[in-house]
Amino acid sequence: MVPHLVTALIGPINELEQRILESMPAIERWFRLEWMEHTPPFYTSVDVRNAGYKLAPVDTNLFPGGFNNLTDEMLPLAVQAAMAAIEKICPEARNLLLVPERHTRNMFYLMNVQRLVRIFTNAGLNVRLGTLDEAITEPTPIELPDGSSLTLEPLLRSQRRLGLKNFDPCTILLNNDLSAGIPKVLEGLHEQYLLPPLHAGWAVRRKTRHFEAYEEVAKKFAKLLGMDPWLINPMYAHCGEVDWQAGTGLECVQTQVDALLTKIRRKHKEYGIGEKPFVVVKADNGTYGMGIMTVRDAKDLDEVNRRTRNKMDVVKDGQRVTQVIIQEGVPTYERVNEAVAEPVVYMIDRYVVGGFYRVHAERGIDENLNAPGASFVPLAFEKSNQLPRPGEKPGVSAPNRFYMYGVIGRLAMLAAAYELEATDPNAETYD
Template identity: 60%
Template sequence: MVPHLTTALNGPLLSLEKSMLDAMPKIEHWFRSQWLEYSSPFYASVDLRNSGFKLAPVDTNLFPGGFNNLNPDFLPLSVQAAMIAVEKVCPEAHRLLIIPENHTRNTYYLRNVVELVNIMKQAGLDVRVGSISPEITEPTKLETHDGHTLLLEPVVRVGNRIKLINAELGDFDSCAILLNNDLSAGIPAILENLEQNLIPPLHAGWSTRRKSQHFAAYNRVASEFSALLGIDEWLLNPYFDTCGEIDFHARTGEECLALKVEELLAKIKIKYAQYGVTQEPFVIVKADAGTYGMGIMTVKSPDDVRDLNRKARNKMSVVKEGLQVSEVIIQEGVYTFESINDAVAEPVVYMMDHFVIGGFYRVHTGRGIDENLNAPGSQFVPLAFEKPCTTPDCAGAPDAAPNRFYAYGVVARLALLAAAIELQEQDPLNQ
């Protein structure tokens, strides 16, 4: 199913896709040289927005939780990429411990863990799932919404290693530990100073990571890439700014936020005028740390962030795990003009190591083209690649399905590269 793009594709985006197709050998060579310099994250997912005049990443997740939403036809891509990714981290690995999120009641999330286990097993690893949740005190079988079962075992720390102790199945001590837990609530002591390979590293978690650091790195990547192709960087890069020391409850920092919103809207208006875009510019204000679509609002005027009502302030002040918001990122809003069965849609691209392995459309019937779709009520439609994202049809039209998906894969990999730079620069060992 190729989604419907509601704009006539004869403007900047068509030109952007054509530039990418024409420069494909140059692009792939450039990526290869970048991966010699930077170590790719183990896995990641990137939320993209396609407005017909702009194609840009709006979020990059280093602990992706939707492997169950990928097209099963492309499982071999995931398995192959997983083999390469594991080889890099721990070449002699034959056991892998996966540590998931603590929310064991979300059966769709558990289905994601089942799929992740399946990929890693097919990559030739002995895989078990260990929980750091205080609720899991003994081996516990959980069932997903579609009838799959998942065994969670409590993790035990022994010296500088974590293990599973199980009389029935045998103890489990692994070379590598794969985190599928984004550490929003902070770094638990049980994971600190381990001698085992922890992937992704602890500083990739939301307890220390900031979206603004990621997009600062993306600015540099997009700038270099755009110079390579001779295109306007804005076509694939959203403007952003930050506002620290905000307290939505105490209503401090509001004026700083309103001023930054005003400045960003003015910059976007100039670009809209340059490209003849008739839509109203908007920005997204969201917590600088955190995920799950919490603490996010669409803003079209500085007045929208002055005099927020109590409900809006409450919504903006807390994110996942009940963490208080004191820093926000103000990001240029990118309209999505893609739809599936008349519902607003946005592509999410999944990568393992530096390979695109698939993706899906996040679809929401209750949200508008200028709103965050990562919200309760969203549904997922696998990206039905006729071919993988990395194999465009260079003889076909720039907006043909494989070529659209190639453009998605390129922009997603730019965000992945930004994450690699971000992780390298934020690594405590490099401080």
Template identity: 60%
Template sequence: MVPHLTTALKGSLLEIESRFLDALPEIERWLRGQWQEHTPPFYGSVDLRNAGFKLAPVDMNLFPGGFNNLDATFLPLCVQAAMTAIDKICPDARKLLLIPENHTRNLFYLQNVAQLAAILRLTGLEVRLGSLSPEVVRPTTVELPDGSRLLLEPLVRAQHRLGLDGFEPCAILLNNDLSSGIPPILQNLDEQFVLPPLHAGWAVRRKSNHFAAYDQVAGDFARLVGIDPWRINPYFSVCEAVNFHERQGEECLAANVDAVLALIREKYQQYGIDETPYVVVKADAGTYGMGVMTVKDASQVVALNRKQRNKMSVIKEGMAVSQVIIQEGVHTYEQVGSGPQAGVAEPVVYMIDRFVVGGFYRVHGGRGRDESLNAPGMHFEPLAFETSCSLPDQCQNPDAPPNRFYAYGVVARLAQLAASLELERTAPMEEQLSCA
């Protein structure tokens, strides 16, 4: 299954895919060199948008929650990549504590946790689940739709170590993005590896830091393969001290929306693109598609009604929005299905360590190609990707499935590399000194 791409024959993306295929040895060699200098996050997922004339990441998640949506054929890739990641961190690791999100009633999410735990167990680790939820005060069994079960256990803190009753792990893997803050029970764990590091959580992390790092990575990569970096990189800017309830920061928003739209119009004119430029205004921290709006004119951000202001004011865990990123909107011309059943689609690429381990399509039948698909009503295409993102076929056309997926994988790895730089630059000072 490959989604229908209405612009596949117009040439622009075909040119990018062709450049990637022609430069394949240089690309892989360059990426290998980058990974020798920078440590990739333990795992990550990248939301891509494919406009035909542009293929770019629009979000990077360091606590991916959709391993259950990956095709089963990619399980060996996941296990091998996880083995590599664990060997780097703690070659003698025997026990791992997995800490999921608190929403224990979200069975779709818990299926992701079950699949992630299964991958880790296949690496030879003993894996148990510890919950930060105040509701989990004793071992709690959760029944999943497929008939399997998860056992959630309360965490036990002892000085500088964290574990469970009778279980002392070598490492702790967070699948909880810490949107509501870093709880004291996770702090000062000097004797255990915590993956990803605590500053990767949304209590500290900012999307603008990631895309600043990606801007550097995309520029270096574009020079390597001889393309305009804009073809793989969305423009962005940031507004601080925003309060949607009090209508503070509207002038900053309007000015930045105008500035980014002007940059996009210039590029559209340069490449003869007959589309309406737009930006996406979203909370600079947070996930789950909350605090997001599509804007085509600066006047839209100074005329928000109460419902719109309420929507933009809070994100996950009820956290207030005080800083936003204004990001170039990238149209998605891919769709899954046909006729009344058609839905606009965007690829989501999953990685463990530096390896692409699969992907799937986020699909929304009620959204347009210039809107966020991460919204109620979306679904994940169960057939996922037909082929790995790591095996292009130079005997086929550049837009053949293996080659399009290779292009997805290249851009996703660039985002993973940017995440590496981001985490290095935002690490607490004591971590930077210990690594020096």
């Protein structure tokens, strides 16, 4: 059963859905050609916001941690995509070393790890878990809520390879976003495939760079469909050298917030949108919904209270926030059981393998939903047939709406491919 959605089914979003459905052959061919030129990230999740007048990605994660929220019906897709991804990289692969996050008490996250183990085991690999936690010096079982368990093992590093005791993997899969920096044990591996690469982690990656690449992708795609790229692209600005505790660099944030709000007002006027614009100020690096604030007026930044400064100053693993991205706020009009929701699209290699709604009963349409109290509702389908149905009216068919989410998710994934190429320290450069 599809969760009940009260999406604003009027105005430009229906036109956009219709245009996307009518252009499906052209869209799929366009993606096919792009993937001939660019390598997709190994796996990706994308948070999408549906404002009724605009549909856009607001965050792209290259180390997704919610595979446990996908339904069992979605698993065959994930297994097939995992097979395709591994065959491309290391066709003779037998062993896969999965390196998860250090935190071992978050049961939701560990259920995600368990699901990843299941996916790659079904893809024909021997999967074991190696931890970056130096406190773990011998195989350590962790009991999970469903009665099963995972075993974390200490990593063993030789001069050129990484593995476990009596386990030499062809491929190492990171499910750790490297927010705390790049561990020495992962550096200088020349004989094994490390996925995603080190420069995909938050030690190097920046959201500004991603949305710069996404802007390029959105323009290409919009040209293909003959539409305004703004309908699928959140505008953004950037500020570096910000110190939230000392209060320095906030003038830049204030100026950029004011300029971006002006641009959004102009677009709202062009499309006859009555919504009051807002922006979201985020840490330029980092995840887990930390270091985020919603701003409706630049004057609000005149007096940022101590609690907000503390929230904005430090993100995951105690990393200080010195750079921020200021992003156009995209409200979400999706609701599940009267609670505000946003779709999250999951992909392995270049394939959409499923997704879910992130739902938060205590948050508003203009707030970050990736916060304590969020719940997850799978993107289930009314019928087993998940293919879009182009003949139906826009807004009527759930598979059609989900196809549209998948297109936006893949655009963000393509932007991540551009981004990783641009930041690859081993890439050849030509003068």
